[in-house]
Amino acid sequence: MKKLSLILSLILLLPLCLAGCGILESGIRYYAKDKEECLLSTDNVTQFTYKGEDYTLLENTLPDEDLGSWVGYIRKLAVIDSSGKILKQQSITKEPFQSLAKMADSIPNASHVIPFLNVYTVKDGPGQELIVEADGGYHEAIPSSMVKAEDNIFHYDRDTESSDTDFSVNPQDCTQLLSGKKIYQITDKMVPTENIGEYLDIIADSFTFDCDTHQIISRKDLLVPDWSGNEQSCQKRQQWTLDSVYEICQTGRSDAVAVEVNSEYRLATALP
Incomplete structure (x- = not known):
């Protein structure tokens, strides 16, 4: 099952910019x-x-x-x-x-x-x-x-095969998105809410990664105690929750897209 169905768009349609558990x-x-x-x-x-x-x-x-x-x-x-x-x-x-x-x-x-x-x-x-x-x-x-007999009821079983608008996290670098043959680098630059365009896809995943290697840290490794103070916990870590992906107004999706990271719209630029 690829992503099965599209998800989440903008939860509140308000610029909440909230992050962290709870x-x-x-x-x-x-x-x-x-x-x-x-x-x-x-x-x-x-x-x-x-x-x-x-x-x-x-x-x-x-x-x-x-x-x-x-x-x-x-x-x-x-x-x-x-x-x-x-x-x-x-x-x-x-x-x-x-x-x-x-x-x-x-x-x-x-x-x-x-x-x-x-x-x-x-x-x-x-x-x-x-x-x-x-x-x-x-x-x-x-x-x-x-409801009348001629009404077109919601198609919950629509085809969900992958397309050019499918996005996923790069397994080699979780700060990047993959879409077809394109790689998008997620940056620290924010995209204003008024510049958010058409909904494209959903990532819907949450993970912690090593800031140096950009590799996801497994749940098992996160639970290992660091008795010496020189082991896993010395990594510079970051936790991301990735939600929806959108077009950016007046910007071609082949050049850049916006992705929700911890409830903020971040610019993700296509790599050459």
């Missing part, structure tokens, strides 16, 4: 304290409840400018089987979270992993319709009582 979660709770928690149906991933009413997610997506008020949230990674039944749900506000591949591979009969984030009203919408940030897009949702 800080991200507490920040999200603060900004979501007056929002409605929406619950997915465990029997059908295309359905959820909002304020006690059942809603059905449609395949139809809407542009950013159609987003109305932020009214609710789901914020779950849903592991589903081929019939759309949810096998496991994991909160995306916890740190560190599992990579998608690990999460799916650990569950028998898992077919896809799908992200569900925030819930919005439709700007200038005529009725009860909502917009749900799911699987990397803003999908329309309507009350289940209004």
Whole structure:
């Protein structure tokens, strides 16, 4: 399973710049304290409840400018089987979270992993319709009582084969991203929120690495006590949580992209 489904886009759509265990979660709770928690149906991933009413997610997506008020949230990674039944749900506000591949591979009969984030009203919408940030897009949702036979229900089983927009961490240097034949170097330069463009892909992984070698330090090595003070703990270490990858406005993706590192947008430039 490659990445199975796209994930996470921008969790709050606010420049939170939060990092470290517990800080991200507490920040999200603060900004979501007056929002409605929406619950997915465990029997059908295309359905959820909002304020006690059942809603059905449609395949139809809407542009950013159609987003109305932020009214609710789901914020779950849903592991589903081929019939759309949810096998496991994991909160995306916890740190560190599992990579998608690990999460799916650990569950028998898992077919896809799908992200569900925030819930919005439709700007200038005529009725009860909502917009749900799911699987990397803003999908329309309507009350289940209004669903008609001709409505195009959310395609949870869409093809997820790798493409030119797939990104992954370079196993030889975890400060780099790979996409096709391109290598992108993640820099310390921040990309302003207003320059963030189209959503491209999700990394969804958390790791600690050696600042000198840029090699990931295994969990086993992290747990080894350093009795002498001259062993593993003397490494200069850094912990990264990598989330989504985006285009940068007025910049070709072949030149650079933006990647969320510890909830900050960092510039990742293509190497020659």
